[in-house]
Amino acid sequence: MDELKIFSIKKGIQEDNVKIANITRSELKEKEVFMINVMSSPGSGKTSTLVRTIEKLKGEMGIGVIEADVDSDVDARSVQNAGAKAVQMHTGGLCHLDATMAKAGIDALEVDGLDLVFLENIGNLICTAGYDTGAMKDIAILSVPEGDDKPLKYPMMFERVDALIINKIDVMPYFDFNMTVLEERVRKLNKDIKIFPLSAKTGEGMDAWIDWIKTEMKGGKSNESNA
């Protein structure tokens, strides 16, 4: 047998994921489809926020939603009823979507002719933050009952996203959630982040979030270097 040799590889384990994500982004751009990756813990109101958002925007544009859940199609049906085209991906035991899975979702949805696509990631504040999906923008939703300490516990998510929705502000009186403290904690991790306090249930605060989407779609900067 030949001599044992050491081969230096120095290859990032996520390099391929970033490559695939960048290809997805340029393909979507060519088709003029704007994709937003939506991340949060389970139960923060991803689907209900999307339903409200779709209701507000459907008169102006074609919207699609890629739902990723371990099982069931309840979310896909909700967003379809609201007026969006939807596909449900069953992700089994996976804890996050990577660029390859996101691409499979985009292909299944058939995005041609759509203007805006939401990628509703798996409910998880940790693993989802580590993967570029090929979206132009990444956002997170944190709901009031989860508490204002989450940026301290899961900093990576808050460091990475372009915008943060604080959902369920209608129940604020019943929880010890301090919006000022939350904002301080988030800005310490990510000073340019946009924060939108809203209630998907009552509709309060939705307009600022909707305006942000429209502005970003018009010429918002892309994520190209996002690793």
Add this chain to the structure above:
Amino acid sequence: MHELGIVYEVIKIVDQFVVENQLLKVEKIVLEIGELSQAIPRFIEECFPAAVADTPYETTALEIVSVPAVAVCKSCHNEYGLIEHRKICPSCLSEDFTLISGREFSIKEIAAY
């Protein structure tokens, strides 16, 4: 727990390298994992045998080099361990820093015939 998927990704990258360089057998894979990366070395080690079962890498050893999270203070330029000092510079107490290592997550090298 997404370490198994990560190990499959590692094997895929190594396999490509083996084919491209026409190597015969891989004795060892060395990974570099930063303290702030998303992978936990102990879990990677635990799921490695499952990922390589019934593959040409069944007898390949896995070595993990842990890379500490090191920061440089933006105020006094002191270098300090980020996790140990909870993101606060021990010499001037500033919380403004530049990370110089700790996010690594790569295949450093392989030993092969």
